[in-house]
Amino acid sequence: MLRRILQTISLIRRQPRLLSFREAGHEEEAGSVCPDLLRHQFLVSEQRFRALLESLPKVAVQGYDRNRRVIYWNKASTRLYGYTPEEAQGRLLEELIIPAPMREGVIQAHRDWIEQGNEIPSDEIELRHRSGELVPVFSHHVMLNEYTDEPLMFCVDVDLSDQKRAHRELDFANRYDRLTHLLNRHSLEEQLNLALLECRRQSGSLVLVHLDVDHFIDINEALGYDQGDLLLVELATRLNRDRRATDIASRVSGDEFIIAFSGIHDLDDIPRLVRKVEDVMRAPFVLQERYCKLSACLGIAIFPDNGETASELIRNADVAKNRAKLAGQGQVVYFNQQLHDDLLHQHRLSDRLERAVEAGELVLHYQPQVSAISGRIEHLEALLRWIPAEGPPVSPAEFIPLAERSELIHRIGDWVLENACRQRAEWRTAGLKLGRIDINFSGRQVKRTGVFDHFEACVERHGLGPRDIGIELTENVLIEADDDILAGLRRLHHRGFRIAIDDFGTGYSSLSYLKHFPVTALKIDRTFVRDAPNQPGDRAIMEATVFIGHRLGLEVVAEGVENREQLALVREMRCDLVQGFYFFRPMAAADIERLLADMVGGSRDFSS
Ligand code: C2E
Ligand code: MG
Ligand code: MG
Numbered sequence: 001m002l003r004r005i006l007q008t009i010s011l012i013r014r015q016p017r018l019l020s021f022r023e024a025g026h027e028e029e030a031g032s033v034c035p036d037l038l039r040h041q042f043l044v045s046e047q048r049f050r051a052l053l054e055s056l057p058k059v060a061v062q063g064y065d066r067n068r069r070v071i072y073w074n075k076a077s078t079r080l081y082g083y084t085p086e087e088a089q090g091r092l093l094e095e096l097i098i099p100a101p102m103r104e105g106v107i108q109a110h111r112d113w114i115e116q117g118n119e120i121p122s123d124e125i126e127l128r129h130r131s132g133e134l135v136p137v138f139s140h141h142v143m144l145n146e147y148t149d150e151p152l153m154f155c156v157d158v159d160l161s162d163q164k165r166a167h168r169e170l171d172f173a174n175r176y177d178r179l180t181h182l183l184n185r186h187s188l189e190e191q192l193n194l195a196l197l198e199c200r201r202q203s204g205s206l207v208l209v210h211l212d213v214d215h216f217i218d219i220n221e222a223l224g225y226d227q228g229d230l231l232l233v234e235l236a237t238r239l240n241r242d243r244r245a246t247d248i249a250s251r252v253s254g255d256e257f258i259i260a261f262s263g264i265h266d267l268d269d270i271p272r273l274v275r276k277v278e279d280v281m282r283a284p285f286v287l288q289e290r291y292c293k294l295s296a297c298l299g300i301a302i303f304p305d306n307g308e309t310a311s312e313l314i315r316n317a318d319v320a321k322n323r324a325k326l327a328g329q330g331q332v333v334y335f336n337q338q339l340h341d342d343l344l345h346q347h348r349l350s351d352r353l354e355r356a357v358e359a360g361e362l363v364l365h366y367q368p369q370v371s372a373i374s375g376r377i378e379h380l381e382a383l384l385r386w387i388p389a390e391g392p393p394v395s396p397a398e399f400i401p402l403a404e405r406s407e408l409i410h411r412i413g414d415w416v417l418e419n420a421c422r423q424r425a426e427w428r429t430a431g432l433k434l435g436r437i438d439i440n441f442s443g444r445q446v447k448r449t450g451v452f453d454h455f456e457a458c459v460e461r462h463g464l465g466p467r468d469i470g471i472e473l474t475e476n477v478l479i480e481a482d483d484d485i486l487a488g489l490r491r492l493h494h495r496g497f498r499i500a501i502d503d504f505g506t507g508y509s510s511l512s513y514l515k516h517f518p519v520t521a522l523k524i525d526r527t528f529v530r531d532a533p534n535q536p537g538d539r540a541i542m543e544a545t546v547f548i549g550h551r552l553g554l555e556v557v558a559e560g561v562e563n564r565e566q567l568a569l570v571r572e573m574r575c576d577l578v579q580g581f582y583f584f585r586p587m588a589a590a591d592i593e594r595l596l597a598d599m600v601g602g603s604r605d606f607s608s
Contacts, residue, residue: 060074060155062093062155066149066151070088076159081096093155122139125139127157139156141155141156174186177251179251182239182257183249185250192206192208195246204262205304206313208259209317210257210318210320211257211277212297213255213256214297239280252314267302274298274332297321297332346402353403357411361386366382366588368592369438380436380438382416382440400442404443410448416440421464423437425462430593433596436498465496466492472502473502478519498520499520500523504545511545521557524575529542529566539569546573559579561579562582563582
């Protein structure tokens, strides 16, 4: 459209003597040939031209005389600059729409054009609306009657407000998070690098805090995504509150935010800034008109100690945040290199463990549990071993927690169950005199739906029953168990399966809850057995545990008995079973077979 107007105007420009505007008072003679006809043609042409200019809603056209006074002002100009043609008529260009700082320049450029023929180039500029606001326009200029005493300058301005707005919106969408209007991840990195430049210049520090809301997924699932969104917006508002201009707040993914405080000159300020972020979570959130208490884990990385660049700092704060998540809800972890190396090591180990299951690198070892009185081998505990084809064996204390962080624990758990049952059935067929094999279950394993049905089905499939296979769980697993898990355990208990609380005394250690759980045995943690001979406190706790255990009808096992003194003590305390290196270390199935075959009646006298 603009092109067409400019073409029209240039056409007129090439025939300056054929057109005039009445407003400018230029009705010219066009030679001697039939002046009436020519005048008529002028008028028709002028009307057409006017009609065209008036009909363009977005193209503002203004005409100015030699002294830059308005001689023409179309409707679009009124729309763009706010003045009616009557108001604009006769007023100076620079007074009407030229912002003060540009005035001198415009006057000079106009003069240069009419005096020296230097055209004013087309340009994107901002002109002034009647209200004082600036209007972005693309402005093109045309001079008519250029070489006469009455030059007329026409300005053709196209309103760029819509484009500029669209541009701004696009820019906003590219830089900011749509929901919370905080910076997004991409622009966080940009801003952070700028902040780091400034920190370097001033030899200051910067602290980066990665915040991850605990159990946000539960809110989404329980209350719906709308409520989840509300929560994120509220959180963003809180993070933005009393934020200094140099602080950076951004949302980097679903429920994760990064906040950066720069220009720190005293490292003692860092804990205070971290507390500021922690405080954001302290006040309850209102969701569906109910107060809701939430927590978040924080990972912290500090410039320059924990990284030189934005991406390095972001990655390290993320590492610290992941470590905080592992430690539980509402935890705060500061990054250090050891953390990073540990994580890398675990990552590699995790990869190897994944392959270990298929590669047949897992084996079960068995540790006998012997009768404290007779010394006879009663039962075995199955203990998993990972013996990689390359490299040293890895302790279950290291790889079980690792497997727990992924679905891998279920594959491993299934493998243990299957192999322990197969082994127990094999030994029964071989006629070995033996009680149960007890299997360890970790927290994540018992949370799997139908875990105990699966357990029972496997036991039955191998032709075994409650006298052959038992389970061990830690106190914390029981405390955190939900109703489904407890119902499953009660069913097993009811059917006569042995359920032992492992490492008793290291978890919540509340004796009173014992009566609530469907358990049949207590395994006193080896730290008590180790310390009791010399520590009256540990001894007292152990005695009380054995006493209450027996009063509740539970079997009591002493773990980790390593020497004669400890054995004497646990016997004196009347523990029922003893497990420990003093008797047997965990050993391969073949060694168990040899051991049982060697022993007359499966027992050995340890009293001497
Ligand atoms: P746990 O169930 O408490 O197993 C007893 C641990 O104590 C075993 O360590 C065993 O070798 C060790 N132990 C036994 N007697 C003595 C002793 O006299 N002195 C000392 N210092 N240690 C003794 P292990 O085999 O390294 O297993 C560590 C933990 O890994 C187990 O603790 C258990 O929680 C877990 N685990 C082992 N196998 C499995 C499994 O198949 N599934 C699951 N979920 N966890 C397992
Ligand atoms: Mg155990
Ligand atoms: Mg134990």
